[in-house]
Amino acid sequence: MMAIDEKKGQPIGVFDSGVGGISVLRELIRVMPNENYIYLGDSKNAPYGTKPLETVRKLTFRNVRTLLDQGAKGLVVACNTATSAAVRLMRSTYTEVPIVGIEPALKPAALQKEHPKVLVMATPMTVQQEKFRQLMARYENKADIYPLPCPGLMEFIEAGDLESERLHDFLQELLAPYLDKKMDSVVLGCTHYPFARKMIRRVMGDMVTIFDGGEGTAREMRRRLAVAGLLNPSEEPGWVKFENSVATPEELALCQRLLKQEI
Numbered sequence: 001m002m003a004i005d006e007k008k009g010q011p012i013g014v015f016d017s018g019v020g021g022i023s024v025l026r027e028l029i030r031v032m033p034n035e036n037y038i039y040l041g042d043s044k045n046a047p048y049g050t051k052p053l054e055t056v057r058k059l060t061f062r063n064v065r066t067l068l069d070q071g072a073k074g075l076v077v078a079c080n081t082a083t084s085a086a087v088r089l090m091r092s093t094y095t096e097v098p099i100v101g102i103e104p105a106l107k108p109a110a111l112q113k114e115h116p117k118v119l120v121m122a123t124p125m126t127v128q129q130e131k132f133r134q135l136m137a138r139y140e141n142k143a144d145i146y147p148l149p150c151p152g153l154m155e156f157i158e159a160g161d162l163e164s165e166r167l168h169d170f171l172q173e174l175l176a177p178y179l180d181k182k183m184d185s186v187v188l189g190c191t192h193y194p195f196a197r198k199m200i201r202r203v204m205g206d207m208v209t210i211f212d213g214g215e216g217t218a219r220e221m222r223r224r225l226a227v228a229g230l231l232n233p234s235e236e237p238g239w240v241k242f243e244n245s246v247a248t249p250e251e252l253a254l255c256q257r258l259l260k261q262e263i
Contacts, residue, residue, distance in 0.1 A: 007073045007230055008073075008229075008230055008231065008232050008233060009036070009232055009234065010036070010071045010072065010073040011035070011036040011037055011038045011070070011071065011072055011073070011241070012028065012032075012035055012036070012037050012038075012072060012073065012074045012075075012076060012221065012225075013037075013038050013040065013064070013067030013068065013070070013072030013074070013075045013076070014028065014037055014038065014039045014040070014075075014076045014078050015039075015040050015041075015042075015060070015063050015064055015067060015075065015076070015077055015078060015079065015082070016039075016040075016041050016042070016077075016078045016079045016082075016191060017041070017042050017043075017045070017046045017047060017048035017049075017059075017079045017081060017082060017154075018041050018042065018043040018046035018047070018154065018157070018158045018192065019041050019043060019157060019158060019192070019244075019251075019254060019255055019258055020078075020079070020154060020157055020158075020190060020191040020192025020193070020194075020195065021039070021041065021076075021078025021079055021191045022039065022041075022191075022255060022258040022259055023078075023191050023192075023194040023195060023212065023214050023258075024076060024078035024102060024191050024213075024214045024217055024218065025037060025039050025078065025240070025259065026214070026259060027214035027215045027217065027218035028076065028217075028218045028221060029238075029240070030215075030218070031215070031218040031219055031221075031222055032218070032221075032222055032225075032231075032232075032238075033237055033238065034232050034234050034235060034236060034237060034238050035231075035232050035238045036232070036238040036239050036240075036241075037238065037239070037240045037241070038067060038070055038072060038240075038241045038243065039240065039241070039242050039243065039255065040063055040066060040067055040243045040244070041242075041243070041244040041245070041255065042059060042063050042244075042245045043158055043244050043245060043246040043251060044244075044245035044246050045059055045245065046154065046155075046158055047081075047123065047151075047154050047155065047158075048060075048079060048081040048082055048085075048123070048125065049080075049081045049122075049123020049124055049125045049126060049151070049154065049190065050123070050124055050125065050151055051125070053085055053125070056081060056082060056085040056086065056125065057085050057086045057089065059082075060077065060079075060082040060085065060086040060090070061086065061089075061090070061093075063245075064077070064090060064094075066243075068094070068097070072097075073097070073098075073225070073230050074097060074098040074099070074100070074221060074224065074225055074228075074230065075090070075094075075097055075098070075099045075100070076099075076100050076101075076102075076217060076221055077090070077099070077100070077101045077102065078102055078191050078217070079102070079190075079191060080102055080103065080104065080122060080123065080126045080189055080190050080191065080213075081123050081125045081126050081190070082101075083101030083102050083103060083131075084103075084125065084126055084129035084131045084132060085125070085129070087099065087101035098221070098224035098225055098227075098228050098230065099224075100217055100220045100221045100224060101217075102191060102213045102214070102217045103131070103132075103135060103189075103213060104120055104122060104126070104132070104135065104187045104188075104189035104213060105187050105188075105211040105212055105213040105216065106118065106120060106135055106136065106138075106139055106145070106187055107138075107139065108211055109143070109184075109185040109186075109187045109209070109211045110139035110142045110143035110145070111139075111142060112184065112185060112209060113184060115142065115143055115144065116143050116144070116184035116185060117143070117144045117146070117181060117182065117183045117184050117185075118143045118144065118145050118146065118183070118184065118185050118186075118187060119146045119148055119175075119178050119183045119185070119186045119187070120136075120145060120146065120147045120148060120186075120187040120189050121148050121150050121153070121186060121187065121188055121189055121190070121193055121200075122147065122148070122149065122150065122189030122190055123149065123150065123151070123154070123189075123190050124149040124151055126189055126190065127147045127148075127149045127189075132147070132189075146178065146181075146183075148174070148175075148178070150174060150190070150193075152170065153170070153171075153174070153190070153192070153193065153196065154190060154192040154193075156170065156196065157192040157193075157195045157196060158192070160254050160257070160258075162195050162196060162198070162199070162261070163198065163199060167196065167199050168199055168202065168203065171196070171199055171200060171203045172203050175200075175203050175204060178204075179203075179204070183204065183208055184208065184209065185208060185209040185210065185211060186200060186204060186208055186209075186210050186211070187210075187211045187212070188200075188210065188211065188212040189213075191212075191213075191214070193212070194212045194214065195258060195261065197210055197212075240259070242255040242256070
């Protein structure tokens with residue numbers, strides 16, 4: 001068994017159904033710049049949000065096992081759909097590994113002011129899951145919450161399409177029923193969606209506050225690693241390794257581009 005001092009320099013594994021979790025990876029690097037990271041995206045099987053529950057669980061466990069086999073000392077499931085479907089089972093399976101999932105940032109959105117109107121953009125599966133319904137029930141007395149399934153949106157990000165008029169028209173049609181409701185905030189309940197933040201703001205207007213769960217996830221990963229005594233003591237910047245089930249040069253170049261993208 002590896003000694004704990006040896007494990008401190010091992011990478012944090014970050015998994016997503018595609019490239020969207022890079023929005024969470026960016027926050028992880030900001031919070032823990034000296035850590036090393038392996039990012040694994042399963043773009044070959046994306047989107048997860050329209051797949052059956054058991055399929056999502058099987059894919060998530062398979063990919064997480066790949067990260068553990070490469071020495072990941074902790075796991076971030078940077079996918080709302082995979083978190084809803086598999087994180088609880090994963091924690092009971094890999095009890096010695098700090099595991100953090102992600103959930104829509106509904107709490108800060110619901111508490112930002114007195115009884116705000118909150119639009120939650122998410123994948124169809126996230127909206128259907130009991131985990132999300134419980135989260136919504138926790139704050140339904142604090143805010144008017146409007147869950148919005150967004151099938152098709154993540155495919156724009158997977159294609160690297162972040163600012164086209166086609167994306168604008170898609171969002172305009174998707175969000176049209178909510179434009180007259182004077183929303184106070186929009187919660188980006190899929191890690192792909194922060195990469196469409198500029199276009200979402202263009203459609204919804206400047207008065208809307210946009211929330212996502214990336215920063216909270218990164219801070220929770222840091223907390224769990226600290227509790228386990230696994231934080232990397234190095235003062236040098238860490239490294240990032242990208243892997244993807246679509247292992248083309250173009251896909252890996254997109255990963256690098258999104259890591260540096262201003263959102």
